[in-house]
Amino acid sequence: MSKPTAQERPSDATDQAVSDVRAALLAAQQELRHAAAGPVIVLLVGPETAGRGETADLLNAWMDPRGIVTRAWGKPSDEERERPSFWRYWRTLPSRGQIALFLSGWYGPPLLGRAERTIGKQAFDRRVARIAALERALADDGAVVVKCWLHVDHRTQRARLESLASDPLRRWRAGKSQKQRLNVHRRIVAAWKRAAAVTGTEQTPWHIIDAAHRHHRDLAVATRVLEGIHAALAVPARGKPTRPEPEPAAEVSVEDHLGALDLSLSIDRDRSRAELERQQGRLYRAQQRARERGVSTVVVFEGWDAGGKGGAIRRATAALDARYYRVIPIAAPTDEELAHHYLWRFWRHLARAGQIVIFDRSWYGRVLVERVEKLARPSEWQRAYHEIQHFEEQLVEHGTVVVKFWLHISRDEQLRRFRERERRSYKRWKITDEDWRNRRKWKAYAAAVNEMVARTSTRRAPWTLVEGNDKRFARLKVVRTMADRLKRAVPPPG
Amino acid sequence: MSKPTAQERPSDATDQAVSDVRAALLAAQQELRHAAAGPVIVLLVGPETAGRGETADLLNAWMDPRGIVTRAWGKPSDEERERPSFWRYWRTLPSRGQIALFLSGWYGPPLLGRAERTIGKQAFDRRVARIAALERALADDGAVVVKCWLHVDHRTQRARLESLASDPLRRWRAGKSQKQRLNVHRRIVAAWKRAAAVTGTEQTPWHIIDAAHRHHRDLAVATRVLEGIHAALAVPARGKPTRPEPEPAAEVSVEDHLGALDLSLSIDRDRSRAELERQQGRLYRAQQRARERGVSTVVVFEGWDAGGKGGAIRRATAALDARYYRVIPIAAPTDEELAHHYLWRFWRHLARAGQIVIFDRSWYGRVLVERVEKLARPSEWQRAYHEIQHFEEQLVEHGTVVVKFWLHISRDEQLRRFRERERRSYKRWKITDEDWRNRRKWKAYAAAVNEMVARTSTRRAPWTLVEGNDKRFARLKVVRTMADRLKRAVPPPG
Numbered sequence: 001m002s003k004p005t006a007q008e009r010p011s012d013a014t015d016q017a018v019s020d021v022r023a024a025l026l027a028a029q030q031e032l033r034h035a036a037a038g039p040v041i042v043l044l045v046g047p048e049t050a051g052r053g054e055t056a057d058l059l060n061a062w063m064d065p066r067g068i069v070t071r072a073w074g075k076p077s078d079e080e081r082e083r084p085s086f087w088r089y090w091r092t093l094p095s096r097g098q099i100a101l102f103l104s105g106w107y108g109p110p111l112l113g114r115a116e117r118t119i120g121k122q123a124f125d126r127r128v129a130r131i132a133a134l135e136r137a138l139a140d141d142g143a144v145v146v147k148c149w150l151h152v153d154h155r156t157q158r159a160r161l162e163s164l165a166s167d168p169l170r171r172w173r174a175g176k177s178q179k180q181r182l183n184v185h186r187r188i189v190a191a192w193k194r195a196a197a198v199t200g201t202e203q204t205p206w207h208i209i210d211a212a213h214r215h216h217r218d219l220a221v222a223t224r225v226l227e228g229i230h231a232a233l234a235v236p237a238r239g240k241p242t243r244p245e246p247e248p249a250a251e252v253s254v255e256d257h258l259g260a261l262d263l264s265l266s267i268d269r270d271r272s273r274a275e276l277e278r279q280q281g282r283l284y285r286a287q288q289r290a291r292e293r294g295v296s297t298v299v300v301f302e303g304w305d306a307g308g309k310g311g312a313i314r315r316a317t318a319a320l321d322a323r324y325y326r327v328i329p330i331a332a333p334t335d336e337e338l339a340h341h342y343l344w345r346f347w348r349h350l351a352r353a354g355q356i357v358i359f360d361r362s363w364y365g366r367v368l369v370e371r372v373e374k375l376a377r378p379s380e381w382q383r384a385y386h387e388i389q390h391f392e393e394q395l396v397e398h399g400t401v402v403v404k405f406w407l408h409i410s411r412d413e414q415l416r417r418f419r420e421r422e423r424r425s426y427k428r429w430k431i432t433d434e435d436w437r438n439r440r441k442w443k444a445y446a447a448a449v450n451e452m453v454a455r456t457s458t459r460r461a462p463w464t465l466v467e468g469n470d471k472r473f474a475r476l477k478v479v480r481t482m483a484d485r486l487k488r489a490v491p492p493p494g
Numbered sequence: 495m496s497k498p499t500a501q502e503r504p505s506d507a508t509d510q511a512v513s514d515v516r517a518a519l520l521a522a523q524q525e526l527r528h529a530a531a532g533p534v535i536v537l538l539v540g541p542e543t544a545g546r547g548e549t550a551d552l553l554n555a556w557m558d559p560r561g562i563v564t565r566a567w568g569k570p571s572d573e574e575r576e577r578p579s580f581w582r583y584w585r586t587l588p589s590r591g592q593i594a595l596f597l598s599g600w601y602g603p604p605l606l607g608r609a610e611r612t613i614g615k616q617a618f619d620r621r622v623a624r625i626a627a628l629e630r631a632l633a634d635d636g637a638v639v640v641k642c643w644l645h646v647d648h649r650t651q652r653a654r655l656e657s658l659a660s661d662p663l664r665r666w667r668a669g670k671s672q673k674q675r676l677n678v679h680r681r682i683v684a685a686w687k688r689a690a691a692v693t694g695t696e697q698t699p700w701h702i703i704d705a706a707h708r709h710h711r712d713l714a715v716a717t718r719v720l721e722g723i724h725a726a727l728a729v730p731a732r733g734k735p736t737r738p739e740p741e742p743a744a745e746v747s748v749e750d751h752l753g754a755l756d757l758s759l760s761i762d763r764d765r766s767r768a769e770l771e772r773q774q775g776r777l778y779r780a781q782q783r784a785r786e787r788g789v790s791t792v793v794v795f796e797g798w799d800a801g802g803k804g805g806a807i808r809r810a811t812a813a814l815d816a817r818y819y820r821v822i823p824i825a826a827p828t829d830e831e832l833a834h835h836y837l838w839r840f841w842r843h844l845a846r847a848g849q850i851v852i853f854d855r856s857w858y859g860r861v862l863v864e865r866v867e868k869l870a871r872p873s874e875w876q877r878a879y880h881e882i883q884h885f886e887e888q889l890v891e892h893g894t895v896v897v898k899f900w901l902h903i904s905r906d907e908q909l910r911r912f913r914e915r916e917r918r919s920y921k922r923w924k925i926t927d928e929d930w931r932n933r934r935k936w937k938a939y940a941a942a943v944n945e946m947v948a949r950t951s952t953r954r955a956p957w958t959l960v961e962g963n964d965k966r967f968a969r970l971k972v973v974r975t976m977a978d979r980l981k982r983a984v985p986p987p988g
Contacts, residue, residue, distance in 0.1 A: 053815060053816070053817060056816040056817065057812075057814075057815065057816045059816075060811055060812075060816045061808065061811065061812040064804070064808075065807065065808065065811045065816075065819075065821045065852075066804075066807070066821045066822075066823040066854055067823075068816075068821075069820065070816040070817055070819075070820075071817065072817040077571065077572050077573045077846075078571050078572050078573075079571045079572075079573050101816065103817060310558070310560075313559065313560070314555065314558075314559065317554055317555065317559045318551075318554075318555040320551075321547060321551060322547070322550040322551045322553075322554045322559075322562075322564035322595065323547060323550065323564055323565065323566040323597060325559075325564075326563065326564075327559045327560045327562075328560075329560040329561075334828065334829050334830050335828050335829050335830075336828050336829075336830055352571075358559075360560055
């Protein structure tokens with residue numbers, strides 16, 4: 001029952017090949033770490049007797065295990081169940097310079113679910129489309145996704161299952177009948193073929209590895225991993241394109257959503273106070289119900305500098321039970337965040353069932369400030385529209401309420417507020433040179449906002465544009481909208 | 495049922511006091527954030543009708559919720575249950591510049607457990623001692639722990655419970671009889687008194703707040719929080735002591751553990767290969783059982799540069815199922831890690847039940863490299879002995895197997911290995927100027943190691959000193975020790 005190790009040696013020729021690939025792997029791994037390139041994400045997918053675990057063990061033995069994350073996923077923990085299903089993968093994604101070996105990875109649940117007929121074809125296809133989007137987002141970001149299908153033909157599988165069943169130490173594995181297990185095997189292969197047709201792209205192709213012979217299998221996988229590391233090293237460092245990318249043509253066809261807003265909207269003080277209290281009460285009760293029913297909420301606040309985000313957030317949180325919400329201010333990313341895909345820092349803040357997470361600025365920074373200030377390349381912020389849509393769709397599919405606000409003010413109103421802040425000493429920290437600089441690019445920002453709204457406002461994750469020249473009006477609209485959206489998601493009983 | 499908000503106003507005098515404290519709180523909070531001081535950890539502890547939640551809501555409304563983490567803990571998640579009980583608090587600890595409002599916090603489970611008689615006095619006292627150590631460690635690190643006991647006298651409690659019971663919207667709360675609940679109340683107060691006698695230190699005192707009147711309570715807590723922020727701002731930034739600390743006198747009484755090792759120990763190649771395989775098999779089987787029984791293992795590797803840590807780790811991991819171990823290389827902390835207590839980065843890597851976490855260098859860096867290179871102040875590394883002991887005791891109490899290795903070689907052997915590394919081009923990256931610099935401080939390091947062993951080797955978390963001049967001998971000893979320790983923790987059936 002001792003684990004197969006590198007000590008069990010095959011033929012001399014394979015021996016030499018193994019020794020070569022081991023040396024090359026170790027060297028490439030060091031280079032990967034020093035260059036902080038990649039990461040390299042290796043998916044080992046295959047039927048139960050394909051030897052995914054053995055191969056992972058061996059790769060760990062051949063390389064430096066300090067730079068490798070090996071993971072297999074069983075039943076989700078309750079913390080995982082309370083978030084969108086990909087959360088468990090996002091939280092485990094390696095950072096640049098690292099290698100991940102994922103056994104089955106995100107293919108595990110859909111393949112097994114399909115084989116056991118617990119999910120239908122449509123659900124399977126939807127899940128596969130999500131996987132394709134995830135892999136594409138990772139690859140676009142410089143990660144190399146090495147997908148290995150460990151192929152075991154029907155006859156070999158039958159022989160293996162028989163030998164497993166006769167091994168007294170492993171008999172526990174054989175709960176089902178041989179026939180049932182062979183059936184599952186056949187269906188897993190069929191499901192994989194269906195998935196591979198969609199996910200086997202030029203960017204993230206499938207490698208089909210013959211897993212009938214252990215040594216051949218391991219050498220083949222190792223070679224693919226080595227190629228993957230080299231591919232990662234060949235990707236130019238982020239922010240340094242090989243050649244400058246042309247700015248995309250302005251989207252003339254985009255509607256002027258901001259221009260269409262009526263900024264003269266206002267409300268008088270007395271009415272607003274009474275109405276605000278009423279809406280806060282509605283919001284409070286809706287939160288209580290959401291809490292009881294385990295419905296999560298994600299709220300995004302975006303808006304012009306001095307647009308009133310802070311004040312609006314405070315009016316909303318004043319109505320909420322502080323134990324069950326969290327405000328996440330998004331400023332410069334930490335070094336851990338920089339070492340991952342830009343959406344990683346938002347995935348990590350998703351909260352458990354029944355909680356509200358309020359993002360003060362958000363993933364939309366990618367298509368706003370990073371676009372306008374040229375911190376992201378055109379290709380980066382352009383693909384972000386799709387990545388964001390996939391992200392929010394996963395939230396919505398999980399049952400999370402997604403509320404997004406853009407706090408809009410006029411350019412004149414912004415100037416008035418900047419000046420006022422400069423006058424009032426205790427608010428002076430709120431105004432910086434950067435604010436004045438950003439202000440000069442008003443038109444570029446407005447274009448970016450209009451395009452953002454056009455491309456990311458969906459039925460279940462719509463943008464709410466808030467007419468913000470009158471602060472009272474804006475705050476009331478924010479609180480009322482939150483209350484409306486939550487109430488619709490968790491209607492009061494009766 | 496609407497939530498009480500700041501809009502419900504008390505008398506004019508209180509009104510003015512509230513308005514003053516709000517302005518001061520907001521300003522102090524900004525300063526805290528800009529100075530990255532603190533963090534400030536506010537514990538709101540009290541019986542069920544004391545209004546901890548209301549006060550937390552109000553503090554969130556008065557300050558900027560973006561810099562506040564509010565948390566109450568219910569039933570532990572399965573991920574929390576699979577780690578030492580304080581893990582859930584460590585993962586939530588705020589970073590410098592932030593404020594945390596913890597409702598009941600680490601006092602919740604022991605107070606309730608004692609009141610409901612589910613834990614005995616001894617267990618309670620042990621838990622309280624752990625709490626005192628935790629609070630002290632946080633405070634020593636620059637955190638300010640503001641502990642508020644919200645006092646409700648017996649009569650007020652009775653009246654509140656009665657009004658709760660008659661409120662149809664809140665009746666769900668009243669599961670037990672009034673008498674039972676009053677009993678629990680009395681016992682919680684008694685348990686808290688017992689806890690406060692130990693945890694109410696000069697450094698982290700208890701503030702007793704009269705919670706009979708809401709406005710008085712909120713104002714009193716807010717005032718304590720304000721004082722706490724000011725206290726955090728008064729702590730000198732880390733690494734910048736107000737005056738230089740004297741180096742502690744060398745501990746002449748410490749035994750020369752390293753000098754006592756017989757570095758001539760060796761094993762011949764053939765015997766070692768067979769024996770290594772045998773021990774790897776034992777380790778593999780022990781890991782399987784640990785996995786099945788949910789026993790976790792933490793392994794620490796420390797040792798001289800070129801002492802053979804990497805090779806020993808690889809011989810151990812070669813025997814392990816890669817899905818269930820993780821190697822954590824400890825290098826420079828990330829900026830998120832720097833913004834927390836130095837033990838935070840180790841707590842965060844503790845794995846779920848049945849897993850093995852291998853630390854390549856560890857929390858002992860504090861009393862080794864940080865001590866010798868004067869990266870930590872004498873007071874910092876000296877108190878680390880206690881902090882480490884408390885940390886490891888918690889692991890052990892949780893049922894985790896703790897294995898610690900020091901890989902020892904002679905100074906001559908190190909020189910030989912350095913030179914060899916320089917000769918062999920593919921290992922050249924392994925040797926840096928720093929290695930040569932550290933080598934010159936051999937004596938200081940040896941003294942630090944001896945003191946570390948003397949002060950942190952305990953019966954259930956002992957140090958294993960490995961005679962490492964002969965690599966084969968060292969690797970074998972490492973693998974055998976791991977197998978022995980795991981086997982003892984999870985003996986084979988029969």
